[in-house]
Amino acid sequence: MSENRTYDLIGIGIGPFNLGLAALVDGVPSISTIFFDKEEAFNWHPGMLIEQSDLQVPFLADLVSFADPTNKYSFLNYVHKQNRLFQFFFYRRFDIPRREYNLYAKWVSENLQNCHFQSEVISVEYTNDMYGVKVKRTDTGEVSIYYAKHVVVGTGSIPFIPDGIEKNEQIVHTSEYLHKEKEMKASNSIVVVGSGQSAAEVFYELLEEQKHNKYSLKWYTRSSIFSQLESAKLGQEVFSPDYVQYFQGLSYEKRKEALNRLDTVRNGVDKETLVKIYDLLYNRSVEGRDEKITIQPLTEVKSINESNGVLEVSCKQWEKEMDFKVKADYVVLATGYKPHIPQWIWDKKEELVWENEKEFKVDEMYRLVWKEPRSHHMYISTNLEHSHGTAATNLSLAVMRNQTIINDVAKREIYPIQKDAVFQQFMPDA
Numbered sequence: 001m002s003e004n005r006t007y008d009l010i011g012i013g014i015g016p017f018n019l020g021l022a023a024l025v026d027g028v029p030s031i032s033t034i035f036f037d038k039e040e041a042f043n044w045h046p047g048m049l050i051e052q053s054d055l056q057v058p059f060l061a062d063l064v065s066f067a068d069p070t071n072k073y074s075f076l077n078y079v080h081k082q083n084r085l086f087q088f089f090f091y092r093r094f095d096i097p098r099r100e101y102n103l104y105a106k107w108v109s110e111n112l113q114n115c116h117f118q119s120e121v122i123s124v125e126y127t128n129d130m131y132g133v134k135v136k137r138t139d140t141g142e143v144s145i146y147y148a149k150h151v152v153v154g155t156g157s158i159p160f161i162p163d164g165i166e167k168n169e170q171i172v173h174t175s176e177y178l179h180k181e182k183e184m185k186a187s188n189s190i191v192v193v194g195s196g197q198s199a200a201e202v203f204y205e206l207l208e209e210q211k212h213n214k215y216s217l218k219w220y221t222r223s224s225i226f227s228q229l230e231s232a233k234l235g236q237e238v239f240s241p242d243y244v245q246y247f248q249g250l251s252y253e254k255r256k257e258a259l260n261r262l263d264t265v266r267n268g269v270d271k272e273t274l275v276k277i278y279d280l281l282y283n284r285s286v287e288g289r290d291e292k293i294t295i296q297p298l299t300e301v302k303s304i305n306e307s308n309g310v311l312e313v314s315c316k317q318w319e320k321e322m323d324f325k326v327k328a329d330y331v332v333l334a335t336g337y338k339p340h341i342p343q344w345i346w347d348k349k350e351e352l353v354w355e356n357e358k359e360f361k362v363d364e365m366y367r368l369v370w371k372e373p374r375s376h377h378m379y380i381s382t383n384l385e386h387s388h389g390t391a392a393t394n395l396s397l398a399v400m401r402n403q404t405i406i407n408d409v410a411k412r413e414i415y416p417i418q419k420d421a422v423f424q425q426f427m428p429d430a
Helices: 016-025 075-081 085-091 098-111 174-185 197-212 241-248 252-261 271-287 385-391 395-410
Strands: 002-012 033-036 119-127 130-137 143-153 157-159 171-173 189-193 216-220 293-296 299-307 310-317 322-328 330-333 337-339 378-380
Touching: 002 016, 002 130, 002 395, 016 033, 016 098, 016 395, 033 119, 075 085, 075 098, 143 395, 171 174, 174 197, 174 330, 189 197, 189 322, 197 216, 197 271, 241 385, 241 395, 252 385, 310 330, 385 395
Parallel strands: 002 033, 002 143, 143 378, 171 330, 189 216, 189 330, 216 293
Antiparallel strands: 119 130, 130 143, 157 337, 299 310, 310 322
């Protein structure tokens, strides 16, 4: 089955990035769109929707507000529609619960006519200056082909599992933490691996629940310290269109160097979470140090082996070059995510321009660069750190990316992108 209609834009994947694009373009009747996702419905990291865990960016970094604060799909309109605006007013906080953000985005997806779930994109072909997108319904198996002038790939990320570790039922990535928490809390020993926000939130939640259970709790990270995310206001200005434009204009080598320097604003734990952990540890220590709690940086987990239902975790304290092993019933990997690049993109590897073996070239308009230039484009919102830096995963900058794509597809400025929007500048005036 094929669709005769040709869309201006087809979106592949409906995570927060493409959902925001779908919401913004919903108010642009001159651009026809359709979006597909293989999941049954929108659900943002359901395994990490821990109670009392907050979004790391203010609520203004919703799906639309940085482009259009009056948009009906704003978070403020969502809480208004839920009869929660007064409650939110008295809440008096800019950060919102992660669970509420998920419900907000789900509400947006359910109100958009251009979003279709249970629809897996299995291939994309470019012929006659047009993209043919083959879509398989996951419920019926029916296959259809949709045509578009442009496509935007928003396939997000997948859990990163370090080399030397093979997943099993007792080795749990944070993306599935809530699905396994009951079994873990009923066990005798848990090891958390990682140093970022997810690791800290899981450790804190397990630390709180430890008093009701019997498990020992260990937290290892190869980082030299458990570092706080840089929250200085001037430092946060790298999350701005001005810095993205500056970063994108650097050479590939300079961009990679800059990413390392920006690590303190991109990776780390919120101050509030670290304070809560320390305060709880201090209260627990009033009657003596708890021997069932271990927190250790400078420690790399090299491998995990299972024998008779028990995990043996091989570690190395790398600064002292000391190898050691610990036993555990469960290991929680807070090891982050890696870009999910569909196989049909890898199949076209020889047609693309690459900056290294894993990082394809992306131009300033978020378009993949092909060896043979195209008049119609494949936009991308994953695997972008090397090309656009802080714009890669930041929710507020996702709106700017969507503005850029919409304006480029329309060939006119529908959503103006603010410039000179921060107090600092990143290079001298010409």
